[in-house]
Amino acid sequence: MMMSDESIILEGRGLRKEFGGLVAVCDVDLRVRRGDLHSIIGPNGAGKTTLFNLLTGTLKPTRGTVIYKGRDITAVPLHRRVHLGIGRSFQITNIFPNLTVLENVRLAAQALGRDGFKFWMNYRHFKQYEAAALHALAEVGLVDRAPMLAGALPHGDQRKLELAILLASDAELLLLDEPTAGMATEQVPPLMQTIQRIQRGTGKTIMLVEHNMNVVMSVSDRITVMHQGEILAEGTPAEITRNETVQRAYLGELYGDFATIMQEDAP
Ligand SMILES: Nc1ncnc2c1ncn2[C@@H]1O[C@H](COP(=O)(O)OP(=O)(O)OP(=O)(O)O)[C@@H](O)[C@H]1O
Ligand SMILES: [Mg+2]
Known part of the structure; x- marks a missing residue:
């Protein structure tokens, strides 16, 4: 146990x-x-x-x-x-460029939702997923972009779209x-x-x-x-x-070899 x-x-x-x-x-x-x-x-x-x-x-x-x-x-x-x-985003942008922003989020809501993906879906369910998608887009500030092709979004907005996709998945x-x-x-x-x-x-x-x-x-x-x-x-x-170990490690990052040499010289 x-x-x-x-x-x-x-x-x-x-x-x-x-x-x-x-x-x-x-x-x-x-x-x-x-x-x-x-x-x-x-x-x-x-x-x-x-x-x-x-x-x-x-x-x-x-x-x-x-x-x-x-x-x-x-x-x-x-x-x-x-x-x-458990939902995750990837370091590499992972969206369907030829679908609209809204479709990207709606598909995620369907595919990753608790019900699982169903190819045949009635209109009421479709509307439910669409509403969930719009809600997620509102959370990240992308509602205005909903009808745009995802591939046409500026990079920063693509990252927001990824976030909306995760939100819509209900993780x-x-x-x-x-x-x-x-x-x-x-x-x-x-x-x-x-x-x-x-x-x-x-x-x-x-x-x-x-x-x-x-x-x-x-x-x-x-x-x-x-x-x-x-x-x-x-x-x-x-x-x-205020953690000294962290400070030292990050100074090492910033000053590279110089800081490493300094640390090796330290008692
Ligand atoms: N699939 C893999 N096969 C072999 N080595 C790998 C693999 N994935 C990661 N590594 C190595 O494992 C170490 C940790 O890599 P990881 O990608 O987890 O680091 P990170 O902290 O995410 O770095 P970054 O800030 O660059 O994203 C690195 O030395 C990397 O080269
Ligand atoms: Mg990494």
């Missing part, structure tokens, strides 16, 4: 992923509280995406366990995790891998605020991967810092800001 803590929606225990000789994720223990906006940050190659892949079932861990709502889901494949309420836990990737700098804070508004307004749990610490500082409830496959630190944004 597994003890379950109701406040923890997702947990990784001793998660490890090896690619040949490379340890991309090294025995990671992680607990995500229900309703939190929990960010995973760390430099390129830290293992953030690999950790997400283990949590969502895209990859099978070399070792370790994934627990969702008190249940061991390590062996549950990706598509079935979606129906358990309880959203995993977003660098949702601001490739966006113009001035578009980043509004998107982060949208994500936070969704979290606060819906009570959904959101996990977010970012390599830039500043982006997540003001919106996160908790932050996990990864470095070379391991967890370097975890805490509230305030705790992470």
